[in-house]
Amino acid sequence: MKAFIFDMDGVIIDSEPLHFEVDIQTMSYLGAQITKEQLERFVGMTNPEMWALIKEEYGVTQTVSEIIEYQLSAKIRSLRELVIExxxxxxxxxxxxxxxxxPIGIASSSPRVFIEEVLEKFHIRHYFDCVVSGEEVNQGKPAPDVYLEAAKLLGVNPLHCIVIEDSRNGIKAAKAAGMKCIGYVNENSGNQDLSEADHIVQSINDININGLLNY
Structure with missing residues (x-):
């Protein structure tokens, strides 16, 4: 192992409850109803990809850009008010x-502005040698693009990178990039199939760096 790449939502910040709440509220604003369970399959995907699918499936009339503008503004307001570690x-x-x-990187499906808000809130931005949003590459997770871009920016062969992920889509992306992947079981991320991960942990504290160095 020569580099470590973190997903953010559900790994660094337990933000999936916030995402679920705001997305349900956004759907209500759009005149439609959706449940947390119905949203679980989108965990790990970018906003444009998720809302394009929902718009088509639910017949929403607003544009994807209009939906994201409403949703993202609500999420950032909620994040700033949230008392969270x-x-x-x-x-x-x-x-x-x-x-x-x-070297450490972040490869997240969240928009750049939301990633930066989280890192600044926790005062940890300076630890990361690169930050990549899934909206800044051609395809979001489960495609490998965001992880390949992070490895490129870190200057490390993808085969020598280890990823921490909490979602099915994220693990698929990491494995498609040729990386080792630790699946973190976060109950707040919903019913996620982590079976494709190389190793599964119930707690971040269970991750052993000495063991990973021999991967």
Missing amino acids: PIEGIKELIHEIKNRNL
Whole structure:
């Protein structure tokens, strides 16, 4: 292992409840109803890809851009008001990786503005050598583009990167990029199939850096 790449939502911040709540509210604003369970299949996908599918399936009349403008504004307002800390064990894991002089990146499906809001809220932006949004590459997760771009920016062969993910779409993306992947079981991320991960943990504290160095 020569680099570590983090997903963000559900791995660094337990934000999926926020996403589910705002997305349900957004659907209500659009005149349609959707449940948390129906939204679970979109976890890990970018906003444009998710809303394009929902728009088609639910016959929503607003444009994808109009939907995202409403949704993203609501999410950022909610995030700024939220009293929340990083997921337990994340800060310690980041410190340990940096102490070993290994590069760290973020490859998230969230928009760049939301990623930066989270990192600034937790005062951890300076730890990351690169940040890539799934909206900045050709295809979002489960395509590998966002992880390949992160590896490129870190200057590390994808085969030497390890990813932490909490979603089925994210794990598929990491594996398609040729990377090793740790699946983190986050109950707030819904019913996610993590079976394609190389290793599954119930807690971030269960991640052993010494063991990973031998991958």
